[in-house]
Amino acid sequence: MARVVVIGATGHVGTYLVPRLVEAGHQVIAVSRGQARPYADNRAWAAVEHRQMDRDAMERDGSFGAAIRAIGADIVIDMICFTLDSAKQIVEALSGHVAHFLHTGTIWTHGYPTVVPTPEDAPKRPFGEYGTQKAAIETYLLEQARTRAFPATLIHPGHIVGPGWLPLNPAGHFNAAVFTTLARGETLALPNFGLETVHHVHADDVAQMFMGAIANWRASTGEAFHAVSAGAVTLRGYAESISRWFGHEPKLTFAPFDAWARTQDPKDAEASWEHIARSPNCSIDKARRLLGYAPRYTSLQAVEEALTWLIADGQVTR
Template sequence: MSRVVVVGATGHIGSYLIPRLVRAGHEVTALSRGTREPYHHAPEWSRVERVTVDREAEDAAGTFGSRVAALEPDVVVDLVCFTAESAAQLVEALRHSRPLLLHCGTIWVHGPVARVPVTEDEPRNPVGDYGIGKAAIEELLHRETRSGGVPSVVLHPGHISGPGWPVITPAGNLDPGVWRALALGAPLPLPDLGLGVLHHVHADDVAQAFERALTRPAAIGSSFHVVAEQAMTLRGLAQGVAGWFGREPVLELLDWPTFVSRVGAEHAGATREHVSRSISAGIERARTLLGFAPRYTALEALREALEWLVANGQVDLESSNL
């Protein structure tokens, strides 16, 4: 049994990971801002120590790393670190005791790729603050591990999906109207012939990978993609979702200026962020070293998400049957 501290414990991944760790016999301390409960309630949470902490404020004060180190963890699972400065503060505080540090990255460390499926060894070419920040953290952690400091493992999820929150739609954005169009047989605008690629993953499959990494010494010093078995194109996802309602999708394949005018700048911007990368990430390393075996396909992860969105009044599908 290990003493495990999970930072960002009530978010997408932590909501599934915490019960897994408790069932595996670990002693778990859950750190979060305390602004919400986990997305999914489970009896295992009654056996977890809950600690409320504002990481951003404590990072600014220089106290967050020492707060984590004072808990004397064997393992730290960091699900909400977004800058190299924040990671460096935590690493510095943990260097004396050297617990295993598991970090949540993103497949967006790759940026637009030249070969697919992309492997973890491809040179990093991130674009945008999020991917650039995560790539800098990955480099910092691997350098620390190679130098004999804090041992670390970096896991790179795709587009995290599941019940409890809005997820990336088959149009590559968060527009709830996409689900409605596919359910009711209305026209769905898509750019680039609908051939942009998305690589979803269910949050519980990400949690599975973190749980496995905790007990795989051979994984230390490496990065791993954590995604569904296959990526899918926008039009493939649209066809799959429409099929749940006994329909074929009615696709309007548009050039970018027309697409922007149809869906609006906000949704079009999110779509461009995703399809400009079109990452299809390989998971052979995670299979081999972690024993990672995703339970959900991309479509299965989206179906669970949509069922929750409909049941909770966030998507209105009128008379369609899901």
């Protein structure tokens, strides 16, 4: 089995991926700042070697890539690379020293969709700093794979969901009050006609895809894959389903976005615009075909599991 480094190992996906790697027999080295714990307990973590590194500080002095290379891993999984400069530093350090490099991207590399479900090779028009930087990283890594045989695979998650944190809600932002409104059978206001889409994925399904990419090295290197549920949901459909999950018939109102935004907290309205302006609806056909990807959770099932935790934690009340 392989020696695997996971950078940003204690986050959403790492919570599920690291135990999967250990259970598959890999030797796992978890790299993080040491300021967070996994969202779920698993005895597999007792077999993990932990290395504490502050990536930002080490990249500023140019030592991070060399420190990762010195671990001597066969596989490096990078969960927390957000700029092209950061990607270049680690690729330059690992070129010729790693058998497989897996990068966590985002479906926001697409910008707005022009065809749905959107395949990975659709023309990309990213906007905003996050999506633009992630798209630049994708272009760079795929070019490195093509021209220098750098063994890169890109995994692009949707809106990651799981117990332990707030999921993207039916209004397109992260305020738990939206779920409380639905839990109490009260009226929820949505922007426009509620027909924009969001595309969730359970964190364990993202972990599943990383495992599939590792197991199918020849098919996955030099490629990018969407890691999402089998189907996106509209804001309206999402709200209706969660209302009924709480035992209520939906009570929804609609207003043009600008009018609706004036009734919301400005930060919530901004977050909603960021999500619905992109309205992702991504295909998983390529991942199914090449990696055997089969998500265990629908978007709604993933959210319902997270909601069960939020209710128990007191963040959503009836």
